[in-house]
Amino acid sequence: MEPFQTFEGLVCPLDRTNVDTDQIIPKQFLKRVERKGFGSCLFYNWRFDENGNKKTDFVLNQPKYTQSSILVARDNFGCGSSREHAPWALQDYGFRVIIAPSFADIFYNNCQKNGILAIRLGADLVNKLIQHATQETFRLTVDLKQQKLSAPGFDESFTVDPYQKELLLKGLDEIAITMTYENEITAYEKEQEVAQ
Amino acid sequence: MQPRNIIEKIWDQHLIHKEAGKPDLLYIDLHLVHEVTSPQAFEGLRMNHRTVRRPDRTFATVDHNVPTSENRETKDSVSKIQIETLQKNCKEFGVELADIYSPYQGIVHVIGPQLGLTQPGKTIVCGDSHTSTHGAFGAIAFGIGTSEVEHVLATQTLWQKRPKTMQIKVNGKLGIGVGAKDLILAIIAKYGISVGTGHIVEYTGEAIRDLSMEERMTVCNMSIEAGAKAGLISPDQTTIDYLRGRRFSPKGAKFDKAAQKWLALASDDDAAYDRTIEINAAEIEPQVTWGTNPSMGASVNDTVPDPESFDTEDKRQAAKKALAYMDLKPGTPIHAIPIDVVFIGSCTNSRISDLRQAAEVARGKHVHEGVRALIVPGSYAIKKQAESEGLDQIFKSAGFEWRQAGCSMCLAMNDDIVPAGKRCASTSNRNFEGRQGTGSRTHLVSPAMAAAAAISGHFADIRSFAVAQ
Ligand code: SF4
Numbered sequence: 001m002e003p004f005q006t007f008e009g010l011v012c013p014l015d016r017t018n019v020d021t022d023q024i025i026p027k028q029f030l031k032r033v034e035r036k037g038f039g040s041c042l043f044y045n046w047r048f049d050e051n052g053n054k055k056t057d058f059v060l061n062q063p064k065y066t067q068s069s070i071l072v073a074r075d076n077f078g079c080g081s082s083r084e085h086a087p088w089a090l091q092d093y094g095f096r097v098i099i100a101p102s103f104a105d106i107f108y109n110n111c112q113k114n115g116i117l118a119i120r121l122g123a124d125l126v127n128k129l130i131q132h133a134t135q136e137t138f139r140l141t142v143d144l145k146q147q148k149l150s151a152p153g154f155d156e157s158f159t160v161d162p163y164q165k166e167l168l169l170k171g172l173d174e175i176a177i178t179m180t181y182e183n184e185i186t187a188y189e190k191e192q193e194v195a196q
Numbered sequence: 197m198q199p200r201n202i203i204e205k206i207w208d209q210h211l212i213h214k215e216a217g218k219p220d221l222l223y224i225d226l227h228l229v230h231e232v233t234s235p236q237a238f239e240g241l242r243m244n245h246r247t248v249r250r251p252d253r254t255f256a257t258v259d260h261n262v263p264t265s266e267n268r269e270t271k272d273s274v275s276k277i278q279i280e281t282l283q284k285n286c287k288e289f290g291v292e293l294a295d296i297y298s299p300y301q302g303i304v305h306v307i308g309p310q311l312g313l314t315q316p317g318k319t320i321v322c323g324d325s326h327t328s329t330h331g332a333f334g335a336i337a338f339g340i341g342t343s344e345v346e347h348v349l350a351t352q353t354l355w356q357k358r359p360k361t362m363q364i365k366v367n368g369k370l371g372i373g374v375g376a377k378d379l380i381l382a383i384i385a386k387y388g389i390s391v392g393t394g395h396i397v398e399y400t401g402e403a404i405r406d407l408s409m410e411e412r413m414t415v416c417n418m419s420i421e422a423g424a425k426a427g428l429i430s431p432d433q434t435t436i437d438y439l440r441g442r443r444f445s446p447k448g449a450k451f452d453k454a455a456q457k458w459l460a461l462a463s464d465d466d467a468a469y470d471r472t473i474e475i476n477a478a479e480i481e482p483q484v485t486w487g488t489n490p491s492m493g494a495s496v497n498d499t500v501p502d503p504e505s506f507d508t509e510d511k512r513q514a515a516k517k518a519l520a521y522m523d524l525k526p527g528t529p530i531h532a533i534p535i536d537v538v539f540i541g542s543c544t545n546s547r548i549s550d551l552r553q554a555a556e557v558a559r560g561k562h563v564h565e566g567v568r569a570l571i572v573p574g575s576y577a578i579k580k581q582a583e584s585e586g587l588d589q590i591f592k593s594a595g596f597e598w599r600q601a602g603c604s605m606c607l608a609m610n611d612d613i614v615p616a617g618k619r620c621a622s623t624s625n626r627n628f629e630g631r632q633g634t635g636s637r638t639h640l641v642s643p644a645m646a647a648a649a650a651i652s653g654h655f656a657d658i659r660s661f662a663v664a665q
Contacts, residue, residue, distance in 0.1 A: 017510050018389060018489055022628040027607045031261060031274040033235035033281050035342075045630050050616065074510065076390045079423065079489075080628060081607075082325040083233065084341035102393060105425050106325060106339055113343035161357070163218045174343075175246070178351045181221060184212050185353060188223050196450075 001115045003171030007096050008141045009069035011133040014059060019073055020080035021107060025089040038085055039092030070097040070140055072129045078107025087111045097142050099149075101126050112164050115171065117144060119158050128154065144169060199464035202430050203361045203396045206336045206461065210319050212353055219355040225318040227348045228304045229256035229291065231282040232609070233323030237346035238285040248289040249352045255313055256286050257294040259303045261609040264572050264599035268296055275610065289349075302575020302601045305329040305543040309413065310577055312442025316431040316458035321348055326543050326625065328419040331428030332412035333435055334461055336396065338426040359425050360470040362395040366403040368477040373659040375553070376411035377545060377623065377642035379403065380418040381483035383475065385493035392424025395470065398463060399429050403477035409438040410547045417544045418625050421490040430462035484530050484655050485627050485640040487518035492627070493640065494530060496657045502526035521629055522637050523617075531655045533639070537620040538569035538650040539632070540596075540643050542606035545623035546574030548581050550643040555587040557647035557658070563595035564653030570597045570612065572604040596650065608633045621649040 029041035046058045054061045060068075071090070077100040078086060087110045090098065096116060101123040103111075111118040119142075121129075132138040132154065140151045144165060149156050167174060200208075213221035227250075234256070241247065248254060261275040262268065270276040279296070286293040294300035300307055305326050308314040314330040320337035321327060323345040330337035340354070348354055370379060384391075397419055399412075407415065412429050419427025436455045439445045446454045481495035492515070494501065503515035503526065519526065524533065540546070540554050551573060563569045571591050573579040579601055582588055588598045605612040606624040608631070614620045616635025623646050624631075627638035641649065648661045 017514055020489070020626075020628050022626070022631050026630055026634070027609050028634075030232050030609065031272070031278050033239070033278055035236045035239075045634055050634070076393070076423070079389060080325065080626060082323060082339040082341055084236075084323075084343060087341075102390065104390075104423065105394065106341055110341035110343065113341065161219075163355075174355065175244070175347050175350045178221065178347065178353055178355070181213055181351075181353070184221075185223070185351065188212050189352075192223075 001171040001173065004096070004115055004117055004144055004168040006141065006143045006145070007117070008139060009096065010065070010067050011070045011072055011129060011138045011140050012059060012065040012068035013130040013133040014071055014073040015130055017074040018076045018079055021078055021083050021086040022080055024078070024086040025083065030083060030085050035088055036092060038089035039094070042089040042093040064137065069094050070099065070142070071095050072099045072126060072133060074126065075101045075123070077103050079104040082106045084110045084114070087114045087116050091116055099126060099129060112168065113174070115168065117142065117168060119160070121156070121158055125156055199467045201361055201363075201398060201463040201467035201469060202334055202428065202461050203336065203398060206317055206319065207358060209317070219357040222319060222354050222356050224321050224348050224352055224354055225253060226308070226313055226320045227254045228308055228320070228322035228327070229254060229282075229345070230260055230304050230322070230324065231258045231278045232260040233342050234285065234345055235278060235281045236342050237323070237349055238289065240346040241289070241349055246350045248291060248349045251290040253352060254291045254349065255294070255308070256282060256291050257301055257304050257307055258282060258296050260603045260607065262296055262602045263610050264602050264604045264612060266600065268600055271611070299576050302577065303543045303546065303603055305417065306546060306574035306578070309333065309409070310442070310575060312439055312445035315439065315445070316435060317461050321354065325420045326417050328424070328426045329413050329417040329543055331416040331419065331426050332409060333439070334428055334431035334458065336426055336428065339420065360395045362392060362397045362424070363469040363472040364397055364399050365472060365474045366399065366401040366477050367474060368402060369406065370403050370477045370480060373644070374480055374482060375642050375644065376407055376414040378480055378483045379477065380415045381485065381490070381493050381640060382480045384418065384422050384491045385483065386475065387422065387473065389421060389489050389491045390423040392419060392422040395424050397422070397424045397427040398469070399427060400463070404429055405432065408549060409434055410549045413547070414544055418490070421625055431458045432462065482642065482645055482658050484645065486522065486524060486530065487515065488521055488627055488629050489518070490625065490627060490640060492518055496530050496645070496655055498530055500524045500526050500528045500530065531657065534619065534654045535621045535639070535649050536567060536618040537614050538567060538646050539572070539605040539620055539622040539624065540570065540646050541572030541574065541604050542624035543574065543603075544625045545643045546572060546578065548578050550623065551578070551582050551587050552585070554643040554647040555590045557644050557661070558594040558596065558651065559590050561594055561651045563650045567650055567653055568597070569595065569650040570599055570605060572599045572612070573601050575601045594651070605632055607631060608636070614638070621646045621655065
C-alpha cells in the first residue's frame with residue numbers, strides 16, 4: 001500500500017446523504033477478478049444515461065471538477081453492500097481523500113485498507129467545504145501527520161484513529177503485521193481445541 | 197462477576213491480543229466465501245506466497261451471479277470467469293466449495309445455518325454485508341471487505357475496534373399476519389438507516405423470543421440496513437432444536453455439551469448496553485417501502501408521504517429525490533400502487549417457511565395479468581424440500597416462475613433483472629436506486645405481502661386479503 005502523508009487536491013462536492021455503494025459502483029461492474037480498472041464505472045448510473053452519454057448535471061461531469069481528488073459528501077457515506085469495489089473505483093478514478101460527517105463501518109475500513117483517507121468531520125465544517133467547493137475552485141491540503149485540513153480561509157483539524165493513522169502513514173501491510181502474532185494465534189487455537 | 201451481555205461474552209472469548217490505542221485482534225471461527233468478493237483476496241495470497249491458514253474453517257459457495265434458470269448455464273462470459281476463478285481457488289487452497297450443481301449450493305447466508313456451520317458463540321465473517329444473518333444463532337457475524345477477506349484467509353483473525361452495544365427490545369406480541377420482515381422494516385422506518393452505526397445490536401423481548409429460527413434470521417439479516425455492524429439474538433431452546441442433527445453440528449454427547457455452553461452465552465439478566473430502544477410489537481402493521489432506502493417505509497394502509505412533512509431539510513430533499521425516482525405522488529394510498537414484477541427470494545426471505553407463507557397466499561389463485569412473479573429458493577435443499585411439499589405445484593399453477601437457488605433479482609447480477617421504469621414488490625433487503633436493474637423501482641415487503649401483490653397486481657393488506665379473496 002502506498003503511504004499517505006500530505007496530499008493536496010481539488011475538492012468535489014457531492015451534496016447527498018446516504019450515498020450507498022450500489023451508487024458508487026453498480027453491481028454490473030462487480031464481475032471482474034482484478035482490483036484495477038473500476039474507475040470508469042464510478043457512480044455509473046449518475047454519470048451516464050442509458051445510451052452511455054454523460055449526464056451534464058451530475059457534479060463529476062462538470063468541467064470544473066474533472067481533476068478533483070478529494071470528495072466531500074453528507075452523512076452515512078458508503079452505506080449498503082460491503083463491496084470493496086467501491087473504494088477501488090473511487091481510487092482508480094483519482095480520489096485519495098473522502099470527507100463526510102459519518103461513514104458506514106465496512107466502507108470506512110475498506111478505504112483505510114486501500115490507502116484512501118476517510119475523514120469524519122463535523123456537519124458544519126462539511127457544509128462549509130461543500131459551499132466553498134461549489135462556489136469556487138477549491139483546493140485543500142490534507143496533512144495526515146498533523147491531522148490538519150487547510151485552504152485559503154479554511155483551517156481545521158480532524159481526528160483519526162491512531163492505529164489507522166500509523167498504517168496509512170507508513171503504508172504497512174497489515175497481514176504481515178498480524179503474522180508476527182503467530183504464537184498467540186496458535187496458542188489460542190490449541191486452547192480452544194482442548195476446551196471442545 | 198459483573199453481568200455481561202452476549203456481545204461482550206463472545207468478544208472477550210475471541211481476543212487474541214489487546215493493547216491500548218489499537219483495535220483488538222479477534223479470532224475468526226468461520227469464514228464464508230463467495231465468487232464476487234473473493235478473487236482479489238486469493239490473488240493477494242498468491243502474490244505474497246501465503247496460504248489459507250484454516251481451510252477447515254472456510255467454506256465457499258457460488259450464489260451472487262449464478263443463473264437461476266433450469267440448466268444453470270452462464271451466458272455471461274465475465275460471470276463465468278468469476279465462477280471458474282472461485283472453483284480454481286478453492287481447489288488450489290483446499291477450501292470446500294458448494295459448487296453450482298452441489299446439493300449444498302445456495303445463498304451463502306442460507307446454507308451456513310442449514311449446514312450447521314453457523315453456531316452460537318462463533319465469530320463469523322464473509323465478504324458480504326448480510327453476514328449479520330448468522331447472528332440469529334447468537335453469533336457475532338459481520339460483513340467484511342475483500343482486503344479483510346484476504347486477511348482472514350491468511351491469518352484466521354481480524355483487527356477490530358470493540359463496537360458499542362445496543363439493545364432493541366421488542367415488547368408484546370406481533371399481530372396476526374404481521375411477520376419478522378414487517379418487524380425489522382418497521383424498526384428501520386422508525387429509527388433510520390444509521391441508528392446502529394458503530395454498534396452490534398442484540399434483539400430481545402417477548403416478540404423476538406416468539407420468533408422461529410428462520411424468522412430470527414430475517415430480523416438479523418437487516419441489521420445492516422439499520423447501520424449496525426451486526427445483529428444477534430441470545431440462543432435458547434429454539435436455537436438448540438434447530439441445530440440438532442445438521443451436517444456440521446456436534447454429534448451425540450458432544451452436542452449436549454455444546455448446547456449447555458451455548459445456552460450459557462445468553463445475556464445475563466441485568467446486563468448493560470450502551471444504548472437501548474424499545475418498541476411495541478402490537479403497533480406494527482404490514483410494511484411496504486416507498487422510497488430508495490430501507491427506512492423510507494410505511495404501513496400498507498398509509499399513503500405515500502409528502503416530502504414537506506419531514507422535519508429536516510436533508511430528509512425533505514432525500515424524500516423528494518426518492519419520490520421522483522420511484523415515480524410516486526404524495527398522498528397516493530400505498531395499496532393503490534400497481535406493480536409489474538414480484539420477487540420472492542434473497543437471504544432475507546427465501547427459506548422454507550417464507551415459501552410456505554407465500555404458497556398459502558397463492559394457493560388456488562392466479563398471478564395478475566401483466567405481472568411477472570418469480571420464486572427463487574435460497575438453496576438447493578430448500579428447493580427440494582418445497583418440491584416434496586408440493587409448493588412448486590401451487591406456485592406454478594398460480595403462474596409463478598419456479599427457479600433455481602441464488603441471489604437472483606436481489607441484486608440482479610445474473611439475468612434476473614427488473615426492467616427500467618418497472619416496479620417490483622421484493623422480499624429482499626435493499627431498495628436502492630438501480631439495485632434490481634438500472635432504473636428499476638423496488639418496494640420491500642414480506643413474502644406473504646409479495647404473494648398478495650402478485651395476485652392483486654397492487655399492494656394489499658395481507659390481513660384483509662385472505663378474507664376478501
Ligand atoms: S441475497 Fe442479496 S443481500 Fe443476500 S447475499 Fe445475495 S445479494 Fe447479498
